[in-house]
Amino acid sequence: MTLTHPKAPSMATLACLQSALSTLRTTHHAVPAITHITRRKASHQAQGRANGAKDGAGKRLGAKKTGGEYVVPGNILFRQRGTHWFPGDNCFMGRDHTIHAGSPGYVRYYQDPARHPKRKFIGIVFEKTQSLPQPTHAARRRQLGMLAYQMPTPPQPEIATDETSAAPTKVSDGTTVSIRNSKMNPGGLQLTLGPGYQYRQSNYEIGRSGDKKEAAANAKGKTIRAFAKFKPGDRFAAWRKSVVRVARSRERKVMGRGGKGGAKKKN
Amino acid sequence: MTLQRASRPVAQCIRQSSSTLHARTLATTTIEPSSTDAAPPPPSDPFSHTRNPFTASTPAAEKQLAQQKQRPVGSRRRRAALSSTTQIPFTQLPYQAFQEARAFLQEDRREKLEAIGLQRVKLVRLQDQVVVGEQDGEVERRKQREKDNRVRSMGRRLEEMKVMADINDPMVKKKFEDGQGDMTKPIYRHLADAQWRSYKRQILVQRLTQMNVIPDVLPALEPIVSTGLAFPTTSSTTPARSRLKRVQHGDFVSSTLSSQPPTLWIQPYNKGTRLCTVAVVNPDVPNVEKDGFDHRCHFLAVNIPISPINTRVRLGELGSTSENKGDVLLPWLPAYAQKGAPYQRMSIIVLEQPSPTLTPILTTLLGAVAESQELDAESASQDPRYNVRDGFNLRSFVDRYGLKAVGADLFRTKWDEGTAGVMQQAGIVGWDVEFRRKRVEPLPYQRKASERYR
Numbered sequence: 001m002t003l004t005h006p007k008a009p010s011m012a013t014l015a016c017l018q019s020a021l022s023t024l025r026t027t028h029h030a031v032p033a034i035t036h037i038t039r040r041k042a043s044h045q046a047q048g049r050a051n052g053a054k055d056g057a058g059k060r061l062g063a064k065k066t067g068g069e070y071v072v073p074g075n076i077l078f079r080q081r082g083t084h085w086f087p088g089d090n091c092f093m094g095r096d097h098t099i100h101a102g103s104p105g106y107v108r109y110y111q112d113p114a115r116h117p118k119r120k121f122i123g124i125v126f127e128k129t130q131s132l133p134q135p136t137h138a139a140r141r142r143q144l145g146m147l148a149y150q151m152p153t154p155p156q157p158e159i160a161t162d163e164t165s166a167a168p169t170k171v172s173d174g175t176t177v178s179i180r181n182s183k184m185n186p187g188g189l190q191l192t193l194g195p196g197y198q199y200r201q202s203n204y205e206i207g208r209s210g211d212k213k214e215a216a217a218n219a220k221g222k223t224i225r226a227f228a229k230f231k232p233g234d235r236f237a238a239w240r241k242s243v244v245r246v247a248r249s250r251e252r253k254v255m256g257r258g259g260k261g262g263a264k265k266k267n
Numbered sequence: 268m269t270l271q272r273a274s275r276p277v278a279q280c281i282r283q284s285s286s287t288l289h290a291r292t293l294a295t296t297t298i299e300p301s302s303t304d305a306a307p308p309p310p311s312d313p314f315s316h317t318r319n320p321f322t323a324s325t326p327a328a329e330k331q332l333a334q335q336k337q338r339p340v341g342s343r344r345r346r347a348a349l350s351s352t353t354q355i356p357f358t359q360l361p362y363q364a365f366q367e368a369r370a371f372l373q374e375d376r377r378e379k380l381e382a383i384g385l386q387r388v389k390l391v392r393l394q395d396q397v398v399v400g401e402q403d404g405e406v407e408r409r410k411q412r413e414k415d416n417r418v419r420s421m422g423r424r425l426e427e428m429k430v431m432a433d434i435n436d437p438m439v440k441k442k443f444e445d446g447q448g449d450m451t452k453p454i455y456r457h458l459a460d461a462q463w464r465s466y467k468r469q470i471l472v473q474r475l476t477q478m479n480v481i482p483d484v485l486p487a488l489e490p491i492v493s494t495g496l497a498f499p500t501t502s503s504t505t506p507a508r509s510r511l512k513r514v515q516h517g518d519f520v521s522s523t524l525s526s527q528p529p530t531l532w533i534q535p536y537n538k539g540t541r542l543c544t545v546a547v548v549n550p551d552v553p554n555v556e557k558d559g560f561d562h563r564c565h566f567l568a569v570n571i572p573i574s575p576i577n578t579r580v581r582l583g584e585l586g587s588t589s590e591n592k593g594d595v596l597l598p599w600l601p602a603y604a605q606k607g608a609p610y611q612r613m614s615i616i617v618l619e620q621p622s623p624t625l626t627p628i629l630t631t632l633l634g635a636v637a638e639s640q641e642l643d644a645e646s647a648s649q650d651p652r653y654n655v656r657d658g659f660n661l662r663s664f665v666d667r668y669g670l671k672a673v674g675a676d677l678f679r680t681k682w683d684e685g686t687a688g689v690m691q692q693a694g695i696v697g698w699d700v701e702f703r704r705k706r707v708e709p710l711p712y713q714r715k716a717s718e719r720y721r
Binding site: 070071072073075104136137138139140142143144145146147148149150151154155 | 550553700704705
């Protein structure tokens with residue numbers, strides 16, 4: 001009798017056995033299909049980063065008008081981040097480095113080593129036959145882009161006579177009004193119309209008014225000072241001055257800032 | 268012993284001062300030594316009650332000076348120093364290192380003067396040499412060219428040596444900084460040129476290139492002479508006395524101011540008198556038919572003599588007085604820009620007239636100065652290309668008469684309140700014309716059906 005190695009049961013046999021036993025089973029656990037072998041994912045990193053930079057939607061940058069195309073002022077010629085291209089003749093750059101056409105004409109992409117050895121420019125020429133860069137030392141090509149009209153209301157020309165000054169006149173917007181001898185202006189002040197439609201003295205006049213009054217009083221032999229001029233060494237005058245000052249401050253404290261303050265303090 | 272040794276330089280200095288007080292020290296000018304060593308004025312008499320503006324340095328003294336209605340002279344440090352030191356002229360200050368340095372510089376100057384003498388002799392000998400050629404003309408011409416080159420470079424070296432001899436003199440530097448430099452001397456011309464080139468010339472070239480005067484009016488321009496511009500203003504109170512308002516390069520000038528012909532100062536930095544042409548060109552005259560810009564000449568004058576000491580040119584009085592020599596081909600036209608038109612650049616170009624066939628360098632070295640050729644004003648005024656203002660081509664004018672652009676100035680003009688009046692007074696047509704931008708048709712684009720995509 002030969003010894004036979006015990007063979008593993010075949011898949012068919014196992015399937016029959018499984019179906020036979022399934023009827024006896026009380027619970028129905030999910031049994032994985034024996035035919036499908038489970039597979040694990042290779043690594044965790046392939047799933048992506050939590051805090052990494054994500055690629056956004058495309059911003060449609062690049063050229064919007066090709067070389068030779070006819071454009072009008074304002075047309076966008078090139079959208080870019082930074083200045084891959086610089087604005088050349090008759091072009092301007094917006095706040096996000098977008099290059100716009102500045103005048104009607106045909107687009108030209110060019111380099112101008114005289115202007116900058118490495119930069120690339122986008123410019124506009126007025127005729128299809130012209131090219132950029134313009135020849136060095138030649139008068140520039142310029143377009144007026146305007147029309148002449150008769151003025152609807154021609155200005156009244158002030159013919160400069162000998163009386164009126166040909167000098168650059170100081171533009172003073174303030175009209176001077178001196179309302180003298182009136183109840184509103186007893187001091188006879190020079191009031192000018194300032195910004196905000198206010199008739200007022202100018203600040204330097206206000207600042208100098210004290211000096212002016214003192215000078216006027218001095219001319220009459222008087223003074224507007226509350227106290228006489230300080231004489232170093234005169235202790236009697238200094239004592240008199242301090243007595244007056246102390247009395248005044250005490251009175252002010254008693255009165256308070258307003259009527260209410262005084263009343264409150266008393267209570 | 269040490270005291271004697273220490274006092275020897277001081278004694279030497281004082282001895283020297285007595286002997287050299289009236290001798291020329293380092294300065295090459297012929298101004299008296301009293302003004303050369305500008306000794307500060309003596310301090311005030313102790314018994315006088317007036318304060319000296321040169322020596323008042325304390326607050327009380329300055330206040331008293333203000334009450335005297337006088338202004339202090341110099342900085343407070345200078346006034347304090349003057350009040351505390353004795354009256355010794357600068358060159359005689361008894362400091363050993365200073366006097367040693369002065370002696371060293373004087374010795375150096377003596378050597379340089381000898382070298383200048385030798386160079387002069389060499390130059391004369393070289394000029395006396397006669398060029399002889401063997402073959403028909405080729406060798407002779409080459410030798411003549413080589414000789415001219417050698418003479419030119421030797422002349423340049425001689426001018427450099429003249430400047431080097433005086434450049435270390437502190438009194439020369441002081442005099443130049445005080446504005447008392449004599450422009451007939453090469454050292455003061457050199458210092459003035461260096462000062463101009465360090466800042467003001469850079470500003471001028473910046474204005475000319477940034478405002479595109481250089482490619483539009485002339486292909487290239489390297490300023491060699493400095494320019495200044497001022498317009499006369501007539502004050503209403505004193506019409507007889509007119510004051511001048513200075514204009515910086517590129518400034519906007521009001522139309523009432525620029526209606527009068529200005530005063531132009533042209534300062535050359537090489538010696539000799541030369542004849543110049545002044546042209547004022549406006550390259551921004553709007554032309555609606557051509558949809559572009561034209562040139563207009565606002566002023567043209569020739570044969571104006573300019574030298575380092577005679578620099579003022581009154582454009583309104585050229586040819587009329589003996590002081591202002593020159594031939595006016597096109598008198599002053601006020602600068603104006605019509606309403607709505609962009610600002611207009613008024614470029615003032617100074618052109619040097621060519622000198623005759625004899626090379627000017629040779630004659631300048633020998634002392635005489637080559638005269639520039641006088642331009643025939645009569646024939647120029649009859650030439651139909653150059654006697655009209657509109658369409659004046661400065662490039663063609665320069666080529667025709669062989670002129671060289673040596674200097675430029677620039678001011679700008681735009682429409683203001685006085686322009687209409689100025690144009691009417693000058694009889695210019697178009698004072699009531701205004702310019703408005705041409706409407707450009709937008710490019711066609713596909714319009715969508717819905718109102719939302721307007």
